[in-house]
Amino acid sequence: MIDLYTFSTPNGRKASIMLEEVNLPYATHKIDITKGEQSTPEYIAINPNGKIPAIVDRETGITVFESGAILIYLAEKAGKFLPMESSKRFRVLEWLMFQMGGVGPMLGQYNHFNRFAPEKIDYAIARYRTETLRIFGVLDRQLADRDFICDEYSIADIATFPWIASYEFMGLTLDAHPHLKRWVDTVQQRPGVQRGMAVPA
Ligand SMILES: N[C@@H](CCC(=O)N[C@@H](CS)C(=O)NCC(=O)O)C(=O)O
Known part of the structure; x- marks a missing residue:
């Protein structure tokens, strides 16, 4: 347990x-x-x-x-x-680190300055919005010719999904990133993802 x-x-x-x-x-x-x-x-x-x-x-x-x-x-x-074979394992780990060091912190800061900060700081909003959209572009290119971030569904997808799936909450659209949008829609269909997103009740 x-x-x-x-x-x-x-x-x-x-x-x-x-x-x-x-x-x-x-x-x-x-x-x-x-x-x-x-x-x-x-x-x-x-x-x-x-x-x-x-x-x-x-x-x-x-x-x-x-x-x-x-x-x-x-x-x-x-x-x-998380594959055992080194070349596949480190591909998953590098995208996991990209999520931990990039996707989460940048989207988190954008959401904070855009939505929650008591004072509207244009510089901070623009900086984190630009970086968020750049990250969307990185993921969109990675997903252009594969179903999942590292070909097979992995902890890189699991780490990245809850952040990207909140794009509407953040007032953003994925219209310019069709591969990323298709990936969000695909991952969203997984029953385990739907159950996990509902925790805690
Ligand atoms: N790098 C940490 C970040 C965790 C994190 O920022 N958690 C937020 C919620 S998403 C939190 O607990 N915030 C409460 C606080 O900052 O006091 C991780 O990925 O586990």
């Missing part, structure tokens, strides 16, 4: 989609980040960075924070969505 500490955000949904996709039993613990529950001493003991998601694997006693590390841990535990 795995304990999943999460909230209804793109980073949290990466972990719940993965758990649903590999069919591992898990218990969801909602950490309401709007109420500061990520900063309690009990939660900091699980994730020293005080953010969701985190998991505790009761079987091994291993605790993992950072959604990318969680995906790698679960892929290795389940033997799915």
Whole structure:
């Protein structure tokens, strides 16, 4: 059994989609980040960075924070969505790192400055919007001649999907990125993705 500490955000949904996709039993613990529950001493003991998601694997006693590390841990535990063969494995890991260092932070900052910042800072909005659209372009080119980011469905797709799927919420369109739009529509059809996106209830 795995304990999943999460909230209804793109980073949290990466972990719940993965758990649903590999069919591992898990218990969801909602950490309401709007109420500061990520900063309690009990939660900091699980994730020293005080953010969701985190998991505790009761079987091994291993605790993992950072959604990318969680995906790698679960892929290795389940033997799915992260190939063993080096050339394929590092292709998946490089796109996973691209998500962790690029897609998540840039889209997150764009959404923050565009939607939530108390003060409208045009420079910040323009900077992160430009970078978000550039990232859409990178993914669109990668998906132009393949169904999934690394040919076969992998943790690179699982990490990237919840962020790109929120494009309408962010007030953006994928009209200029048809391959990325087709990929969103395809991944969205997967039952495990639909179940994972609904966690926590
Ligand atoms: N790099 C981290 C980012 C996690 C993260 O930013 N989580 C957000 C929700 S999506 C959070 O917990 N925010 C609460 C806070 O910043 O206090 C990961 O991928 O796990």
